[in-house]
Amino acid sequence: xxxxxxxxxxxxxxxxxxxxxxxxxxxxxxxxxxxxxxxxxxxxxxxxxxxxxxxxxxxxxxxxxxxxxxxxxxxxxxxxxxxxxxxxxxxxxxxxxxxxxxxxxxxxxxxxxxxxxxxxxxxxxxxxxxxxxxxxxxxxxxxxxxxxxxxxxxxxxxxxxxxxxxxxxxxxxxxxxxxxxxxxxxxxxxxxxxxxxxxxxxxxxxxxxxxxxxxxxxxxxxxxxxxxxxxxxxxxxxxxxxxxxxxxxxxxxxxxxxxxxxxxxxxxxxxxxxxxxxxxxxxxxxxxxxxxxxxxxxxxxxxxxxxxxxxxxxxxxxxxxxxxxxxxxxxxxxxxxxxxxxxxxxxxxxxxxxxxxxxxxxxxxxxxxxxxxxxxxxxxxxxxxxxxxxxxxxxxxxxxxxxxxxxxxxxxxxxxxxxxxxxxxxxxxxxxxxxxxxxxxxxxxxxxxxxxxxxxxxxxxxxxxxxxxxxxxxxxxxxxxxxxxxxxxxxxxxxxxxxxxxxxxxxxxxxxxxxxxxxxxxxxxxxxxx
Amino acid sequence: xxxxxxxxxxxxxxxxxxxxxxxxxxxxxxxxxxxxxxxxxxxxxxxxxxxxxxxxxxxxxxxxxxxxxxxxxxxxxxxxxxxxxxxxxxxxxxxxxxxxxxxxxxxxxxxxxxxxxxxxxxxxxxxxxxxxxxxxxxxxxxxxxxxxxxxxxxxxxxxxxxxxxxxxxxxxxxxxxxxxxxxxxxxxxxxxxxxxxxxxxxxxxxxxxxxxxxxxxxxxxxxxxxxxxxxxxxxxxxxxxxxxxxxxxxxxxxxxxxxxxxxxxxxxxxxxxxxxxxxxxxxxxxxxxxxxxxxxxxxxxxxxxxxxxxxxxxxxxxxxxxxxxxxxxxxxxxxxxxxxxxxxxxxxxxxxxxxxxxxxxxxxxxxxxx
Numbered sequence: 001x002x003x004x005x006x007x008x009x010x011x012x013x014x015x016x017x018x019x020x021x022x023x024x025x026x027x028x029x030x031x032x033x034x035x036x037x038x039x040x041x042x043x044x045x046x047x048x049x050x051x052x053x054x055x056x057x058x059x060x061x062x063x064x065x066x067x068x069x070x071x072x073x074x075x076x077x078x079x080x081x082x083x084x085x086x087x088x089x090x091x092x093x094x095x096x097x098x099x100x101x102x103x104x105x106x107x108x109x110x111x112x113x114x115x116x117x118x119x120x121x122x123x124x125x126x127x128x129x130x131x132x133x134x135x136x137x138x139x140x141x142x143x144x145x146x147x148x149x150x151x152x153x154x155x156x157x158x159x160x161x162x163x164x165x166x167x168x169x170x171x172x173x174x175x176x177x178x179x180x181x182x183x184x185x186x187x188x189x190x191x192x193x194x195x196x197x198x199x200x201x202x203x204x205x206x207x208x209x210x211x212x213x214x215x216x217x218x219x220x221x222x223x224x225x226x227x228x229x230x231x232x233x234x235x236x237x238x239x240x241x242x243x244x245x246x247x248x249x250x251x252x253x254x255x256x257x258x259x260x261x262x263x264x265x266x267x268x269x270x271x272x273x274x275x276x277x278x279x280x281x282x283x284x285x286x287x288x289x290x291x292x293x294x295x296x297x298x299x300x301x302x303x304x305x306x307x308x309x310x311x312x313x314x315x316x317x318x319x320x321x322x323x324x325x326x327x328x329x330x331x332x333x334x335x336x337x338x339x340x341x342x343x344x345x346x347x348x349x350x351x352x353x354x355x356x357x358x359x360x361x362x363x364x365x366x367x368x369x370x371x372x373x374x375x376x377x378x379x380x381x382x383x384x385x386x387x388x389x390x391x392x393x394x395x396x397x398x399x400x401x402x403x404x405x406x407x408x409x410x411x412x413x414x415x416x417x418x419x420x421x422x423x424x425x426x427x428x429x430x431x432x433x434x435x436x437x438x439x440x441x442x443x444x445x446x447x448x449x450x451x452x453x454x455x456x457x458x459x460x461x462x463x464x465x466x467x468x469x470x471x472x473x474x475x476x477x478x479x480x481x482x483x484x485x486x487x488x489x490x491x492x493x494x495x496x497x498x499x500x501x502x503x504x505x506x507x508x509x510x511x512x513x514x515x516x517x518x519x520x521x522x523x524x525x526x527x528x529x530x
Numbered sequence: 531x532x533x534x535x536x537x538x539x540x541x542x543x544x545x546x547x548x549x550x551x552x553x554x555x556x557x558x559x560x561x562x563x564x565x566x567x568x569x570x571x572x573x574x575x576x577x578x579x580x581x582x583x584x585x586x587x588x589x590x591x592x593x594x595x596x597x598x599x600x601x602x603x604x605x606x607x608x609x610x611x612x613x614x615x616x617x618x619x620x621x622x623x624x625x626x627x628x629x630x631x632x633x634x635x636x637x638x639x640x641x642x643x644x645x646x647x648x649x650x651x652x653x654x655x656x657x658x659x660x661x662x663x664x665x666x667x668x669x670x671x672x673x674x675x676x677x678x679x680x681x682x683x684x685x686x687x688x689x690x691x692x693x694x695x696x697x698x699x700x701x702x703x704x705x706x707x708x709x710x711x712x713x714x715x716x717x718x719x720x721x722x723x724x725x726x727x728x729x730x731x732x733x734x735x736x737x738x739x740x741x742x743x744x745x746x747x748x749x750x751x752x753x754x755x756x757x758x759x760x761x762x763x764x765x766x767x768x769x770x771x772x773x774x775x776x777x778x779x780x781x782x783x784x785x786x787x788x789x790x791x792x793x794x795x796x797x798x799x800x801x802x803x804x805x806x807x808x809x810x811x812x813x814x815x816x817x818x819x820x821x822x823x824x825x826x827x828x829x830x831x832x833x834x835x836x837x838x839x840x841x842x843x844x845x846x847x848x849x850x851x852x853x854x855x856x857x858x859x860x861x862x863x864x865x866x867x868x869x870x871x872x873x874x875x876x877x878x879x880x881x882x883x884x885x886x887x888x889x890x891x892x893x894x895x896x897x898x899x900x
Contacts, residue, residue: 033652035653099609102620105617178807179810181875187878197712242565243561243564247656274632278624298816313809318847325881358550396830
């Protein structure tokens with residue numbers, strides 16, 4: 001440090017004061033030079049955190065002016081087209097925030113844009129973690145924690161969307177009401193209690209407000225805390241590269257480089273969000289008018305992150321049964337069950353994969369997606385499945401934009417949901433294996449240099465250039481798995497679980513491409529030298 | 531110096547975890563180690579270093595300017611009541627100035643970090659995530675001591691009654707939430723609507739009664755019960771509207787295929803159906819004059835008005851409930867009675883509230899799909 005003079009500096013005195021009361025130096029000593037690896041995709045998690053800060057700050061501003069009440073008022077603000085109209089205090093105050101409070105519209109738009117970025121970044125971050133296998137031991141628990149955060153973020157998004165009590169948000173609630181009523185036995189009563197009586201009632205906005213600004217944010221903050229602490233304990237994964245092993249972390253130390261980059265990045269994300277909020281309108285709620293159960297506009301859309309749930313409802317055929325005098329709404333229950341299953345499967349995927357591989361070791365090297373073709377294919381199929389449900393939420397707009405029949409668009413999406421998912425799985429697996437083969441080829445025979453040489457015999461050949469050892473290492477260093485044999489356990493028995501595991505490992509690893517061995521490389525070299 | 535190495539010798543004994551299906555690569559390649567450090571332009575040329583320094587300072591100065599401009603914009607670009615252009619200008623200038631203040635710090639800081647701070651990579655050793663053997667042994671010992679000293683495993687009756695007590699404790703929470711909604715029965719509250727015998731059909735939202743003569747062929751009216759307008763918002767106006775909203779259409783009489791028993795429910799080609807979708811309850815607001823189809827904009831359930839609003843497409847299963855109508859002495863359209871079945875999305879107890887006078891559209895018909 002720079003403190004070379006005998007008299008302690010102010011910083012030194014302040015640090016000493018703090019340390020004598022808090023033992024801060026221990027924390028600095030353990031974490032100060034902690035290393036974070038560098039890769040652009042590791043930035044996605046940071047975006048989540050920083051947009052969340054923007055959400056908290058802009059949201060706090062909004063609570064100073066928003067009135068979460070469904071009491072009837074007659075609008076008397078400066079937006080002329082709605083003047084004198086009966087509406088809820090919530091909608092009136094949302095209009096006041098937009099039109100009568102300086103910076104109010106900016107904060108409302110910042111809040112909405114930050115929320116969208118928050119959820120978008122969560123989605124991309126989860127995909128990064130999934131496709132690189134960064135959820136493997138010891139990070140399975142953190143994957144689940146992250147998944148809970150994803151669900152909380154959706155809940156935050158939905159509760160926030162419902163607060164302004166405009167026509168769009170009211171319609172969203174009407175759909176929720178209908179879905180809840182479709183739940184067997186208790187559905188009617190849950191809806192009744194949720195809305196404080198008959199839909200829409202006078203209670204739903206203040207109730208959702210409390211969830212939106214207190215309970216859910218508290219949970220989000222708690223789970224972000226757990227997520228980050230576990231990340232510090234497990235240390236970040238890194239991609240394979242020269243000098244990088246499963247036993248080390250190579251990158252920037254927190255003090256100063258990582259802290260400077262991360263801190264600056266926070267301001268960049270925040271600044272970009274404010275720039276977007278000041279130039280792009282989002283949710284012009286004055287155009288929709290107050291909630292009324294009777295009108296609805298064509299092309300009604302939920303916010304995009306709820307789209308997959310709405311799309312699932314649209315793709316379901318109209319099935320309903322009357323069993324022993326009770327009504328069972330399959331057209332609601334099946335979409336809910338499919339979405340639930342999809343989410344639960346994604347959440348427990350790390351445990352399933354570990355059971356199949358039986359690999360109990362810790363993994364800190366982020367895999368390249370091509371080196372685990374089956375997992376990558378499962379992920380791609382999941383993305384496709386999600387994307388089709390998401391697209392289905394706009395089936396009517398697809399139909400009007402491309403001048404198609406909305407019935408045909410729905411049938412096509414139904415087919416794409418089921419058949420397409422299988423095709424995408426198969427195609428992705430083939431592509432991943434193809435890329436592995438290409439890597440092998442480059443390793444064994446070098447890359448095409450573009451230099452054409454004429455041999456003494458008159459033959460033209462392109463010179464293949466070998467990779468340097470650092471580039472080569474990225475292609476060589478990956479783990480490989482093979483199907484396991486069915487073997488009796490300690491008691492000499494072969495259980496159905498053993499058979500199942502063996503079958504699953506065959507599915508996962510049968511058509512694998514094994515990594516290049518030094519011997520193969522040697523042989524290839526000799527062959528090329530001729 | 532190429533890289534700072536923070537590796538400390540591991541205290542942990544190496545735990546051999548099962549590798550499962552992973553293949554042992556005993557003859558694997560050896561890691562070539564970190565590539566040589568590549569200096570940046572700013573490391574090599576003092577002039578470039580000074581330039582980077584000036585750039586960082588410039589960004590920080592821009593940020594200060596942005597903060598000042600934001601205050602200026604707040605005051606200089608006020609919102610004038612009723613002037614939408616001023617709202618837009620306030621939003622734009624205030625936002626851009628704040629964005630400049632934030633981006634100035636962000637970009638300047640990033641430039642500083644990337645160009646001027648040490649770029650040497652640091653290596654830190656990982657350890658297994660599990661605690662050291664010593665702390666694991668101590669943890670086990672502590673739990674055993676805790677168990678011994680409290681008698682948790684030994685005094686099973688104490689333990690089990692405690693678990694039972696804590697397990698039952700949350701139960702009051704279930705009853706605590708009953709008063710989220712009024713004391714009335716949930717199902718009764720949604721089983722009926724405001725429509726009664728003689729209630730006039732009125733325009734939404736003005737409440738003007740509708741004369742049968744005014745309903746021309748091909749037109750569609752958004753309808754509420756006439757007495758709804760007397761209800762204040764705090765008296766359940768929206769709640770009742772959400773139940774009673776109706777669509778009224780007049781079709782050429784020969785286009786209507788009326789089911790036996792429902793002939794008397796329409797008046798001279800005028801039919802009235804609940805506007806609330808039987809799928810999840812969106813208003814079925816789009817009427818296609820040529821095909822006489824009603825389309826729900828939320829999930830595209832499509833109903834055929836010529837055949838008692840049976841479902842021809844989409845996730846809805848049941849036809850829209852029909853409101854039996856007629857005219858009074860003055861020629862105004864009136865309801866004959868309430869709907870004969872609950873309106874809106876299906877619910878578990880729905881069948882208990884179907885009126886004995888209800889005339890179902892035959893099941894076979896509802897199965898046909900376009």
